[in-house]
Amino acid sequence: MARFAGGKAPFLRISDQKGKSTNTIMRDFMIAMLPVILFSWYKNGISVYLDGNINFFEMLYPLFLVIMGGLLSVVMEGIFFYVTDKKNRKLDDILRKLSTSYAAIPGVILALLLPLYTPIWVLMFAAFIATIVGKMLFGGFGHNIFNPALLGYAVVGFTLSGFITDAGGVFNGTEVLIDSYGGATPLGIFANFRNTGEAFSFAALVEPYGNLWDFFIGTIPGALGETSALAILIGGVWLVARKIIKWYTPVIYVGTIFVLSWIIGAIAGDAGLWFPTYSILSGGIMFAAVFMITEPVSTPTNALGKVFFALFLGVLTVLFRFVGNLPEGVGTSLILMNIFAIPIDTYTGIIRTKVFRKPGLSYASVLIGVLLIIVAYTIIASVNMYTAFLPIINIWQVI
Amino acid sequence: MIFHKAKGIQIDGKKALCKKHPLVDYLNPNTVYIPLVHRNLKLEPQVKVGDLVKIGQVVAQFKTYASFITHASISGEVKSIKKVWHSSGKMVDAIEIENDHKNTLDESIKERKSVDNLSRDELIDIMKDAGLTGLGGAGFPSYIKYQTKEKIDTVIINAVECEPYITADYQFIIKFPEKLLKGATYMMRAADANEVVIAYKNYNKKIEEELNKLSDKYPHVKLSPVKDIYPAGWEKYVVEHVTGKTYKGLPAEAGVIVNNSATAIIYADAVEKGIPLISRPISITGEGINEPKTFFAPLGTKVSELIEQCGGYVEGLDPMKANYIAGGPMTGRAIFIDDLVMDDTLGAVIIRPFITWDYPECLGCGKCADVCPVYLTPTEIKKAYERKDVKLLDLLDANKCMQCGLCSYVCPSHVEISEAVGKGIDLLKKGAK
């Protein structure tokens, strides 16, 4: 008679097999970010060094930022574990907790989002906000409501952006020489146009930075990680192949923005394809699509929920870009949608099983209705179509 | 519904362990313990301590709505009624019978000459008297299924056996293919149906071979290979696969009756020779067993004797780091003491060592929702259960869950999500009252 271990069905689990533990998820994620890190180091460090515009230590700075970002967030999380859990203060315990806590990811993403000349203390502060406030205070990994990297970035972007610009801003050593950049990143020019009401044109928005291929490969000014759509795509394909993210989240997000931008461009007079392409290749949309909106904890869990989430996000991003005074379309829309991830989850859980039966239809109609209203609002507000409607209403002598 | 065709994923079968040996008869245990509990219902013993019983003699029954009888599986003396460990995880009363090795048969066991003249009702009565239950693990008294008022077109024999490790049905079939076909035919006549379809996993070529050899004599029997996914053996999946129709409550709504293949083989013996349900095939397998085998053993046999026949546990097995699983690995139950007794629902005993490491919290990756054959969202059900929100549980269709365990299987964070959904179903049932 022997006493056996207890357990609950099922007794066969993927998570118990070798090579499928969550450490592999972390490792795969880091590998996916490698193309982006390497490209940004090359573009902002090595190639500027080869041009002769900076010296050796300056070349290492982008790599230094990324590594420090990861290390800082891990260390801060370790300190938090130490301080809050009085019983488990040994090194082994803390290492164990860290191994399942995905500590480094918000830090690395932060370093890739912030501009090149970010001072280290700004990065530390951002890592603190991201890790401690955005993740630990909510209950640790698995319980955070907001995307922690985005929280850190938003707080720093709102409050400390002056320090970053004083320290040197976004342009690296080569870009600062190019007169046609005029001191603004691509989206910065767009914001100016939008505020002054001038019409967009290919020559004004795209040409100062090259052609759309430059936007795709990433040789345009911008933060470390957000310029190169090509590197991000490679990382994204790797992640999808390893089944860490679902393919439809980035595709639907980018597709929504593409289609909406096209519609808005067409209504404003220019139905060329360049405008939607420019829209998706600038402003960090590709980076957010692959690395940030796929963050599993703060976004809906089931497939239909992710689809709706991506749809809403796409519409909101376009809305915040064209209308409103908020600085960053992608970041603010993502933070806003993180709040709604929980209700979306519940609703889509119901819709998934009930499909066409009565309760499912009513929940589905709520979601789709809200989506359509926001889409309509975006289109009308972006091209100021309301004023175009007034003459039509006059003709009908309603007013 | 179009979107909601049942689906599954392929998981590692691990059946090679057990297929090496053919079916072994183990028909002479020294003692058997017939459990006095069946599907949580208490049976009344029909014999007392000291009685001499014969093989096939009725030893316990209960006569209510779903009346059920159970028989002695060996002949000998009733020694006592004692508590033994049962596959439900609890200790239950059981009739201890000591084998006198005389193998005296009860009078009811005799050859039936005129099997072709048996009417539908008579066939169903044979089922009832034989105490035949679904040998696929549910243990549902089979005769009740055949008493349905619906029109039945097809009888499906479920030989899929989709759970990993188990090969009991497979080896039973390849040893007695003709009995399977005969039993299936009798079932068809008991249901007044037109045809029989045997569903099996498409990689089991041996089944195909053996059955095809005899297919001329049984033209009404068709074969239907099924993809190698889990849970292909789930009743609804099989029905959808074979007939294309689906149903809400019982397969009879779609004009189908589904029975396990072992049930059909036992039924063949019950019709032709009058032998009631007294033995069944069982796989003793797992990485913790030296020589995994499948046995055909009498009900009530102690599993430890079978394990001995398999060469015992492997060297260096740490029981505290191994699971003793009654049933299949996906839907079975972990037994704490290895002193289990066979009953009609026990199709396999698996000894499986395991290792664990640290897992993070629920990632929110959504793999559980992707994999669910019934299109449920397990994370939402878990949350609703934790909030005790019965209305939401109902909206989320928690009672559709058939506890296949796939959600926990795929979860990268080792969350006990299948168990949480099970608790949610219980809460819903209680709350709905």
Next chain:
Amino acid sequence: MKEFLNKKGLIITLSIFLLIVFIFGGMYSRYMTNQIEVHEEERYFASLLELVEDGESLEAFDAEGADVTYQVPGSEDDYTPELLESFIVLDDSEDEIAVIYVIETIGISSGFQAAYAISLDNDRLLGVNVLSHKETVSQENRYYNKLSDSFFNQFNNKDLDVIDFSIDTVAGATLSSLAMDIGMKYARELYATDYDFEIINVILEIDSLIYNYDLNTINDYQFIAEITFDEDDKTALVHLDNDFNYVETASGDEVTQAVIDSLPVFIPEANLINTDVAIQSYDDTTRVLTISVSGYSSTGITMDLLISSSLDSVENITYVSSDESYDDTQGYSGSGVPEVEENYIDTFNNDGSIIDSTAGATVTSNAMDTALEWVQTFDAALNGGN
């Protein structure tokens, strides 16, 4: 080590780590920020050194400044250009070979900054490097981009020791080129103050300027001017050709070479009379005086005046050729060149009157106007003279 880390050591280590990152990382970031300015300065100096061949290093110095004013383009005000920086350029053996002045002048708006390099060896302007032309950046460099290499080449190796120290402006970027012209002149003034250099100074005033209406000498000289020159207020009556070059002194004091060289520069600046009409040639056998007047194009309209046999009046005018251009693209509604010219000439031949300006060919009309008025004056002179 493990023991140490397992107790209080862990938190101490982590805190020290954070502190180290804070301090050294901060220093690294500071260094990066400083390097931006360092590199900018390096590039600035490199661009300045490009102007001077063999130049190796720069040394800042304080220039004395010069108190000279120039006119603000487009207004009546004067201003003194601003000297931003001044450098001495040394070669690899530490000899001073050139001086660079960075001056800000006014073009379309203020803010035109350029560096002017002057060689100490031969008193020549070595070249110009425009540092910032922000005065036109809001119009997307529309004007500045018209300044091509050939424009900038005018500054290379330009002799400071000339009276006519100026550059040609570029049409369409007049004010920007003017800004550089003024900057260049101011650089010369500064150079004269700092170093031993005398700017050629000619004291010359044009008192009057008239055409030469004397048919006997009209082929030799076409203009007559009265000038006052030199510190002693010498005066002279000089004869000049069509381009105001000196021909001879009619009377008065002996003119110096400097005055002779300055005349073509000073006379147009004095702007005393309208000199659009140029006397081309006179043939005394046919009594035909060929004149030309510049209109839309500089070669303009050429016409022949037939003098009467008594040499006291203009008998008629014949049209010779025209380089004008006006057509319906410019709003003119008649047939093309030379309809306007011929209209004017025909009317004048008939009754000596001058018609009104024709729409769409205003410049040509004004040129014809000027020419015919000149003929009237010439006619009066012929009549009154002799």
